[in-house]
Amino acid sequence: MIQVILFDPLVPWSLIWGLSALSLISIGAALWRGLSGWALRGLAALGLIGALTGPVYQVEDRSPLSDIVLVVSDETASNQLSDRATQLDEAKSVLADQLANRPNTQARWITLADGDGDSGSQLMGAISDALAEEPRARIAGIIALSDGQIHDTQNTPDLPAPLHLLMTGKDTDWDRRLIVRNAPGFAIIGEPITLRLRIEDQGAPQDNSPLAPLEISIDGGTPQRFTIPIGTDVDLPLTLPHGGRNVIQFVVPTEQGELTDRNNTALVQINGVRDRLRVLLVSGEPHPGSRTWRNLLKSDSAVDLVHFTILRPPEKQDGVPVDELSLIAFPTRELFLEKIDDFDLIIFDRYQRRGILPAIYLDNVSDYVTKGGAVLVAAGPDFATADSIYRSPLSTVLPARPTARVIEDPYQPVVTDLGQRHPVTADLGDPQIWGRWLRQIEVDRPQGHTLMSGLEDRPLLVLNRVGEGRVALLASDHAWLWSRGYEGGGPQLELLRRLAHWMMKEPELEEQALWAEATGQRMRILRRTLDDSVGKVTVTQPDGSAVDLDLAETGPGQWETQYDGPEIGLYRLTEGDQSAVIGLGPSAPREFEETIATADILRPVIKPTRGGLLNLQSGVPVLRNVREGRPAAGRGWIGLTPKNAYETLSVVQSQLLPPWLVLLLVSFFITVGWIREGRR
Incomplete structure (x- = not known):
């Protein structure tokens, strides 16, 4: 029960002070003149001015409120290393007993878990959320049980009470960390790139050796071992072995006594791309389709095109000396003997044997294919003649045999059932609206995959693998009609682009492929195949355990599923003879970048509140009451500031x-004073 006198003036305070001054002057004048009623007149003025101030007698019924102490328990990944979890549990138990025995106190326990994604320890965010739910006038103190590795000090709120850090960890803790300084997202296949690595020892390492072992593996293959200095940036040259995604894993073996091995591994994913794709285009004679091939290949800035069109065959003798012709002689020997391996793709566009390329040169082209090269034949009427390129050593690699029949009837190209699943011809659009072609070369005995058919289901586009190389046969020279918009046209440029890139072994156009796409800890597993069904995909986790997953068909030849990886690291996928690797999460999670307990991060936050920084290795400090504004920590103790908050129940x-x-x-004082002065 609180009793007070309050003032609620009837007139402004300025008027009251003015009346007070006037009254004081009048009373002083009466005293100077010797008037006997000055004291009574003064009492009358005092009573009148006091009435104008509006004095009120107030009785307030109050109920005291308890102090609130926020206790944040850091249970993020870094604070679970070594015996920190045990230290944390013991400190929580002792603090709970002390807070329970402290009168008029309530404890608010806050659990700090790992932040979303890779945001680390968001201690200040947890404190801000707690302060938003509690009356700030009742907060007597904030206690953080943590290793001090905080990642959001820039979001520190205005703290209404001292903040104390009770730090886990030991002075003997140490950890070894692998850092990848730079890693490009793309690199050119076959050309070395430089990765900068660094191995750091944090804390108090048991072994002061200046060197540390390092293992490097690509796509989960056999690792290569090196020894590099500790504490020094090391430039490591690396050459990507293949196109597409290359998953490179760096591992530093775990040493005895380390806090964790989670930062001993780094994953780098680099996409391998070709510097330049070298294409040799040989046109047997000028025709509308040759310009189509040239425009397609020249439109790609990554393609180096060498194009020769045979304008003057050997049998054409017009008596003009060769050295007077404004034509470039066909460098057959240089191209087909000396530099053939420099090309990624050779295209024969309506080429026929005229003695320009001897059989030995074409035999060399056949060997080029079996060793990994690619040949595409765009057939015209010449393919059905006795001078057909098929009637040469190339017949051993070509995927179909001409029957010597040339069909000159209109027809609409059709994608076969197999072609619907093959990446070269899948999703090309609606074939019903494609324009017709007017010529087809009849072939039989197709080998490999027939992706498109023409008249009466005759093979039109046939692809095959020979040895390590690839060959393709387009049994028509009228694909250019689509680019001219004949009868509505068709996807000619896209078809030829895909065909050329499949020949050059671009990974995204492989018909048998297994890969995964990562989003956080979730991977989307995709399988492409020409078969009607696929088996289960086996996912091998970083710890070596495996799980089998069923794939669901999402389209012709397309199968996929999703999987949430339980931990960060390298995952291996296998299905049949297909395999792939993928890394989930960051190469080194933020929680494990710095693992040694420290007070340096929170010191600038705690100092203005006059809180304490104490190590739990020395025991749990005692709680004391301190006045607000006084130092709130000392040796073996931390202070709480009682707020003496209350709730008003009633006011009278x-x-x-x-x-x-x-x-x-x-009236009495004025009358008595007047009578007294009158009698005198």
């Missing part, structure tokens, strides 16, 4: 003197 106000009594008293 009444006038100190009734108006009639004030009027009576003032």
Whole structure:
């Protein structure tokens, strides 16, 4: 129960102070003149001015409120290393007993878990959320049980009470960390790139050796071992072995006594791309389709095109000396003997044997294919003649045999059932609206995959693998009609682009492929195949355990599923003879970048609140009460500031003197003073 006198003036305070000054002057003048009633007149003025101030007698019924202490328990990954979890549990138990024995106190326990994604320890965010839910006037203290590795000090709120850090960890803790300084997202196949690595020892390492072992593997293959210095940036040259995604894993073997091995591994994913794709285009004679091939290949800035069109065959003798012709002689020997291996793709566009390329040169082209090269034949009427390129050593690699029949009837190209699943011809659009072609070369005995058919289901586009290389046969020279918009045209450029890139072994156009796409800890597993069904995909986790997953068909030849990886690291996928690797999460999670307990990060936050930084290795400190603004920590103790907060239950106000009594008293003093002065 609180009793107070309050003032609620009837007129502005300025007027009251003015009346007070005037009254004081009048009383002083009366005293100077020797008037006997000055004291009574002064009492009358005092009573009148006091009535104008509006004095109120207030009785307030209050209920005291307890102090609130926020205790944040850091249970992020870094604070679970070594015996920190045990230290944390023991400190929580002792603090709980002390807070329970402290009168008029409530404890708010807050659990700090790992932040979303890779945001680390968001201690200040947890404190801000807790302060938003509690009256700030009741907060007597904030205690953080943590290793001090905080990642959001820039979001520190205005703290209404001392903040204390009770730090886990030991002075003997140490950890070894692998850092990848730079890793490009793309690199050119066959050309070395430089990765900068660094191995750091944090804390108090047991072994002061200046060197550390390092293992490097690509796509989960056999690792290569090196020894590099500790604490020094090391430039490591690396050459990507293949196109597409290359998953490179760096591992530093775990040493005895390390806090964790989670930062001993780094994953780098680099996409391998070709510097330049070298294409040799040989046109047997000028025709509308040759420009189509040239425009397609020249439109790609990554393609180096060498194009020769045979304008003057050997049998054409017009008597003009060769050295007077403004034509470039066909460098057959240089191209087909000396530099053939420099090309990624050779295209024969309506080429026929005219003695320009001897059989030994074409035999060399056949060997080029079996060793990994690619040959595409765009057949015209010449393919059905006795001078057909098929009637040469190339017949051993070509995927179909001409029957010597040339069909000159209109027809609409059709994608076969197999072609619907092959990446070269899948999703090309609606074949019903494609324009017709007007010529087809009849072939039989197709080998490999027939992706498109023409008249009466005759093979139109046939692809095959020979040895390590690839060959393709397009049994028509009228694909250019689509680019001219004949009868609505068709996807000619896209078809030829895909065909050329499949020949050059671009990974995204492989018909048998297994790969995964990562989003956080979730991977989307995709399988492409020409078969009607696929088996289960086996996912091998970083710890060596495996799980089998069923794939669901999402389209012709397309199968996929999703999987949430339980931990960060390298995952291996296998299905049949297909395999792939993928890394989930960051190469080194933020929680494990710095693992040694430290007070340096929170020191600038704690100092303004006059809180304490104490190590739990020395025991749990004692709680004391301190006045606000005083130092709130000392050796073996931390302070809480009692707030003495209360809740008002009721307020009763009444006038100190009734108006009639004030009027009576003032009139009495004035009357008595006047009578006294009059008698004198």
